[in-house]
Amino acid sequence: MNGYFFSFEGPEGAGKTTMIGKLESFLRERGFDVMVTREPGGVRIAEAIRALILNHEYTEMDGRTEALLYAAARRQHLLEKIVPALEAGRVVLCDRFVDSSLAYQGFARGLGVEEVWKINEFAIDGYMPSLTVYFDIDPQIGLERIRQNREREVNRLDLETLSFHDKVREGYRKLAKRFAERIVVIDASRPLDDVFSETVATVLSRLEGSKRHFHESNRDDSCWT
Structure with missing residues (x-):
């Protein structure tokens, strides 16, 4: 594979989608072939599953059902969109991936990180990002951002309690902490320009210095200790 697989994570309202959009423009201007996608979603079947998972009317959805639906959407998305992009040598910027399900x-949800990992291990078939940028923010600040942004969709997860x-x-x-070699933590409570500058520096360091474009997870290594 000749492509680069980067994922972006964070609590609700962390601003990752905004950062991804700015990063896409930055990289395109410098000649990189970039593909931006999201989870759940990205392809027709996965988008249909997204509509089901995030529908705020389905508050009775069981946690295991939720986890299985996310994994199913992820499998289809990976097969149809991410893998072909990597094979074509593109830079893939993915708004959420497996870490979202684990968190x-x-x-x-208390289902157990190992248990959710096993579901997703079957779905992703060894594919993991070489870099994950985690935008860290106090949930109260993030949720307040959502309330102030009328253009953002309000989904079922936004309605969860603050303790969740x-x-x-x-x-x-x-x-x-467990995957410090892959996950870079960025303080997303700072001004947008500061967050973006650190995001660019983090991504460029991997694009310019990495000889290994994507990471295949070691199925024998427990993801959680």
Whole structure:
């Protein structure tokens, strides 16, 4: 594979989608062949699953059902869109990937990170980003950003309690410590320009200095200790 696979994570309202859009423009201006995509979604079947998962009317959805739906959407998205882009040598910027399931369903929902990893291990078939940028922010600040942004969709996860979002953040921070070689933590509470500058520097360091364009997960290595 000749492409680069980067994912971007964060609690609700962290600003990752805005950062990805700015980063896409920055990289395109410098001649990189960039593809931006998102999870859940990115392709027709996965977008249909997204509409189901995030529908705020389905508050009765079981946590395991939620985790399985995310994994199913991820599989189709990976097969149809991410892998072909990597094979074509493109830079893939993915708004969320497996870490979201580990933080939200595995940790915050209490399903168990190992259990959710096993579901996703089957779905991703060894593909993992070589770099994950985690935008860290206090959930209260992030949720307030959402309330002030009338253009952003309000989904089912936005309606969860503050304690749930606190657990999501805690889950992400634990993942960042466990996978420090892959996950870079950026303080997203700072001014937008400062966050963007650090994001650019982080991504460019991997694009310019990495000889290994994507990472294949070691299936024998437990993702959580």
